[in-house]
Amino acid sequence: MIRSLALILACLTTPTLAQQQPLPLETQALPLETQPLPLEAQPLPLQPQPLPAETSTAQPAQPGGASLRATHGDWEIRCVREDDCVMTQLHRRSQQSADAVFTIIKPRGLSAENGQPIEAFAEIVVPLGVYLPGGLGLKVDQQPAKAAPFERCIDAGCIVRAPLSGDLLSNMKTGNTAFIVIFGGPEQPVQVPISLSGFTAAFDSF
Numbered sequence: 001m002i003r004s005l006a007l008i009l010a011c012l013t014t015p016t017l018a019q020q021q022p023l024p025l026e027t028q029a030l031p032l033e034t035q036p037l038p039l040e041a042q043p044l045p046l047q048p049q050p051l052p053a054e055t056s057t058a059q060p061a062q063p064g065g066a067s068l069r070a071t072h073g074d075w076e077i078r079c080v081r082e083d084d085c086v087m088t089q090l091h092r093r094s095q096q097s098a099d100a101v102f103t104i105i106k107p108r109g110l111s112a113e114n115g116q117p118i119e120a121f122a123e124i125v126v127p128l129g130v131y132l133p134g135g136l137g138l139k140v141d142q143q144p145a146k147a148a149p150f151e152r153c154i155d156a157g158c159i160v161r162a163p164l165s166g167d168l169l170s171n172m173k174t175g176n177t178a179f180i181v182i183f184g185g186p187e188q189p190v191q192v193p194i195s196l197s198g199f200t201a202a203f204d205s206f
Contacts, residue, residue, distance in 0.1 A: 073198015
């Protein structure tokens with residue numbers, strides 16, 4: 001069973017992935033295709049607690065925690081045990097955007113409703129205070145954004161967990177930057193940039 005390491009990195013202990021099928025990120029399109037979202041869009045009025053600092057050297061796994069196994073570009077491979085790993089990237093608050101934890105999880109033996117195996121899930125944690133009806137979008141470079149609803153909000157933030165389509169995964173492997181699109185209110189989009197440097201090497205390594 002695969003642990004939700006994005007939430008471990010946010011100082012939480014959470015259950016394993018739910019059995020219900022989350023909404024795939026390719027099923028809805030955010031109405032954002034008409035014009036690019038400027039990175040200088042209004043920042044979210046959030047004051048989240050800072051996430052724990054990352055270290056560049058491997059640390060022994062602690063109960064409820066994960067050890068750093070490898071780094072590929074801007075992505076880290078973290079493991080609870082040898083066969084229970086994820087790839088993750090932490091984006092820290094800047095003037096333009098909020099903190100976010102972006103984690104890629106490879107499920108075992110899960111299939112979509114059409115019977116096709118699910119190659120990977122995205123689990124994204126953003127700070128409390130986002131405009132929930134806006135959902136969360138994910139886009140690569142200048143590709144149109146794809147949307148999924150928030151699953152729930154807990155003390156550490158609000159969570160989206162959704163399968164990644166094959167096309168979106170391919171775009172992430174060849175792209176430069178992925179953008180998490182969240183809303184501080186109606187028509188107040190904010191883009192959180194996630195570097196795709198090292199994405200393919202990290203994805204292929206676990």
